[in-house]
Amino acid sequence: MGTTVTHAPAMEGLTQDSEPRHGPVNSPRPAALKRRRRRENLAGYLFMSPWIAGFLLLTAGPMIASLYFAFTDYNLFDAPKWIGLDNFSEMFADPRWRHSVQVTLWYVVVGTPLKLLAALGVALLLAQKRRGQAFYRAAFYAPSLIGASVSIAIVWKAIFSDDAVVDRTQKLFGISAGGWTGDPELIIYSLVALTVWQFGAPMVIFLAGLKQVPRELYEAAEVDGAGTWRRFWNITLPMISPVLFFNVLLETIHSFQIFSSAYIVGGGAGGNACGPADGSMVYTCYLYVQGFENSRMGLASAMAWMLLVAVALVTAVLFWSQKRWVHYEEGAR
Amino acid sequence: MGTSRNVERRTILKAAGATAATLGLAATTGCGGDSGSSADGTVTIRYAWWGADDRAERINKTIALFHKKYPKIKVTTDFQPYGDFWKKFNTQASGGNPPDVFQNAIGFLRKYDAKNVLLDLNAQVKAGNLSMDGFRAGLETFGEVDGKLLGVPVGSNSMALVIDKPVYTKAGVKPAQGWTWDDFHAAMEKIRDKTGRAGDSGMYGVMYLYDLFLRQNGKAFFTEDGLGFAEADLTDWWTKAKQGVEQGIYANAKKVAQVKPKSAVSAELAAGEFTWDNFTVRYTSEGKSEYGLAPIPTTDGKHTGQYLGSLMLSASKRTQHPKEVAQFIDFMVHEPEVAKIMGYDRGVPATQAQYDAFKPTDEVAKSIAAYEESLVSAGVLEKITPHPNGADICEAAFLRIAEELALGTRSVDEAVKQFFTESKTALSA
Numbered sequence: 001m002g003t004t005v006t007h008a009p010a011m012e013g014l015t016q017d018s019e020p021r022h023g024p025v026n027s028p029r030p031a032a033l034k035r036r037r038r039r040e041n042l043a044g045y046l047f048m049s050p051w052i053a054g055f056l057l058l059t060a061g062p063m064i065a066s067l068y069f070a071f072t073d074y075n076l077f078d079a080p081k082w083i084g085l086d087n088f089s090e091m092f093a094d095p096r097w098r099h100s101v102q103v104t105l106w107y108v109v110v111g112t113p114l115k116l117l118a119a120l121g122v123a124l125l126l127a128q129k130r131r132g133q134a135f136y137r138a139a140f141y142a143p144s145l146i147g148a149s150v151s152i153a154i155v156w157k158a159i160f161s162d163d164a165v166v167d168r169t170q171k172l173f174g175i176s177a178g179g180w181t182g183d184p185e186l187i188i189y190s191l192v193a194l195t196v197w198q199f200g201a202p203m204v205i206f207l208a209g210l211k212q213v214p215r216e217l218y219e220a221a222e223v224d225g226a227g228t229w230r231r232f233w234n235i236t237l238p239m240i241s242p243v244l245f246f247n248v249l250l251e252t253i254h255s256f257q258i259f260s261s262a263y264i265v266g267g268g269a270g271g272n273a274c275g276p277a278d279g280s281m282v283y284t285c286y287l288y289v290q291g292f293e294n295s296r297m298g299l300a301s302a303m304a305w306m307l308l309v310a311v312a313l314v315t316a317v318l319f320w321s322q323k324r325w326v327h328y329e330e331g332a333r
Numbered sequence: 334m335g336t337s338r339n340v341e342r343r344t345i346l347k348a349a350g351a352t353a354a355t356l357g358l359a360a361t362t363g364c365g366g367d368s369g370s371s372a373d374g375t376v377t378i379r380y381a382w383w384g385a386d387d388r389a390e391r392i393n394k395t396i397a398l399f400h401k402k403y404p405k406i407k408v409t410t411d412f413q414p415y416g417d418f419w420k421k422f423n424t425q426a427s428g429g430n431p432p433d434v435f436q437n438a439i440g441f442l443r444k445y446d447a448k449n450v451l452l453d454l455n456a457q458v459k460a461g462n463l464s465m466d467g468f469r470a471g472l473e474t475f476g477e478v479d480g481k482l483l484g485v486p487v488g489s490n491s492m493a494l495v496i497d498k499p500v501y502t503k504a505g506v507k508p509a510q511g512w513t514w515d516d517f518h519a520a521m522e523k524i525r526d527k528t529g530r531a532g533d534s535g536m537y538g539v540m541y542l543y544d545l546f547l548r549q550n551g552k553a554f555f556t557e558d559g560l561g562f563a564e565a566d567l568t569d570w571w572t573k574a575k576q577g578v579e580q581g582i583y584a585n586a587k588k589v590a591q592v593k594p595k596s597a598v599s600a601e602l603a604a605g606e607f608t609w610d611n612f613t614v615r616y617t618s619e620g621k622s623e624y625g626l627a628p629i630p631t632t633d634g635k636h637t638g639q640y641l642g643s644l645m646l647s648a649s650k651r652t653q654h655p656k657e658v659a660q661f662i663d664f665m666v667h668e669p670e671v672a673k674i675m676g677y678d679r680g681v682p683a684t685q686a687q688y689d690a691f692k693p694t695d696e697v698a699k700s701i702a703a704y705e706e707s708l709v710s711a712g713v714l715e716k717i718t719p720h721p722n723g724a725d726i727c728e729a730a731f732l733r734i735a736e737e738l739a740l741g742t743r744s745v746d747e748a749v750k751q752f753f754t755e756s757k758t759a760l761s762a
Contacts, residue, residue, distance in 0.1 A: 076424075077426070077427050077448040077450070179587075179591055181590070182587035182591035183587055275590075276586070276736065277737040277742040278733075278737070292423065292424070294759070295423060295427075
């Protein structure tokens, strides 16, 4: 808010200032151009200011505050008390915290590749011209639009309960595992299934990538006698590797942040927030429990920053690894 | 060029002005929520409680009644299920914006007193805005902490064994006052064998029941500032529990987890559950069977360790209208018409006037009244033991870890150790 008020008069002063300095010069054009650019920049910033204000007040401010809280004992009511690294040492010693890390890693490592495989597989099918293509694309994309909603999570919970669709289907095959949502081991797989089902978003990106692959390459390969698999492995995959990298990065980061589906399928209102025996207690769920149920905001902040560091590390490793498997076209980098 | 510059500047200024205005507006709406009183002297107070739709419907009717008597006090309402209620309350209270008046329970009194959230209503009693006379069975002191009046009881309840009556009849089990834990165990086996249903939903995780068991043995769940029992006590309790789960006398924890928030009794997974007696009302609306109340098993054939508990109405310290809040609470606990609307939804009315005003006609309410009368006539009611700051977190941990034990993800020793670690953290906070 402050920025908007102070900037308008400041701009006026700025234009007046620059006038006499550049006025007598032979060609006034560069100066005028510069002025104009400055004005445009300023206008741009002014138009962005609602967003900037929102970012500073609602995102950056709380983030910096939480960095401070991470080193304090803070219960929301009393003033935060500086305790140094105690939150972190408590976190590492807490078996529930370690369990939540394990559950989250399991979710990311199993869920993300499966989701990307599904996305790529369907994208390959949809990349070919066929009747009703637009319909299929829309149909496969739809889950991505609605999948993150609370209502879908509730439906999911119902599907994977005792004696519901999944349970009955597996009984047909002689598997009597019961409903997944009541089982500490199986509940995480119902969440994996939920994320895989939302493969539409990466699929669309894959589709765009596949369209970019030049036809000639395939034609040349065909002339040389390359089969479908060869063509996929030696042309398609290298050509879309930047897109694949982008999807891996995005989905991995996204997976680490899973919360609402785990919270609702795991229990939500009236139940345990984290599933039977913490079976679906992903990292953010435990963070929520510590922060909002146990009123330990200091510890929760420390956990949040720990997650940020972990995600940053994973991202760094992915970027480092891309040298080995991502092929950019000459000059496109 | 000159004109174009002017236009541009004006555009920019306009944009700036609009932005500032929007943000300014957002800021005013942001903090303009609780002005409270308007020009004509009408005062608005916020009232929040936990419960389900049926309770909300009843409470809204009582508020309409209140408006008739106090047209200058407007009451706005808000409710959530139990767990969500406290999360929201906690956030609001820490932000300095708690509801003016709200439903409260014993496990939260010391917690929020320590956080300076609760208003000492004694001043309002002295000022004549709130009467603490006419309460039954000594309930008027129930909401007192260190001489401060932090909550006013609305209805009494007590722990009970809520049972599915037809299942008990079919199994031929007739619980009687003074039955022992051995009798209880035998009854559970009988129910399992004769009806194929688990006898109980999982009593080993109910903190308020374990409290009764400890009280029967001269201990209690809590002391003033810590746990009132040793690791060996809990190891005993949970070792027996684990055997019970394996023998199928307690319901399959996997199935119980899936029917939540429905209870295992109304979902027909178990023949009974230890809980508060007024929950029979909820189970009746949830399930198809007929539900009744049975006595708490004893250790010595006599003492159940029971006490009368109660939901309360509390006021927040930051309210700008303590007088109106006190008048509101006074109306809600004394007005006979309110009792006729509320029934036994929040327990048996706490004041004699309200108790007399509501004569139960349905079987469920009758059985609750009869149950509480039987406790008085059997002389088993004792004094309540303390619930320190952190009791609520201990309760949640006790329930969760017991569930892990039943699901087999923790051994008894691990479970006991984990509970002691977590409760130590909660009680030292």
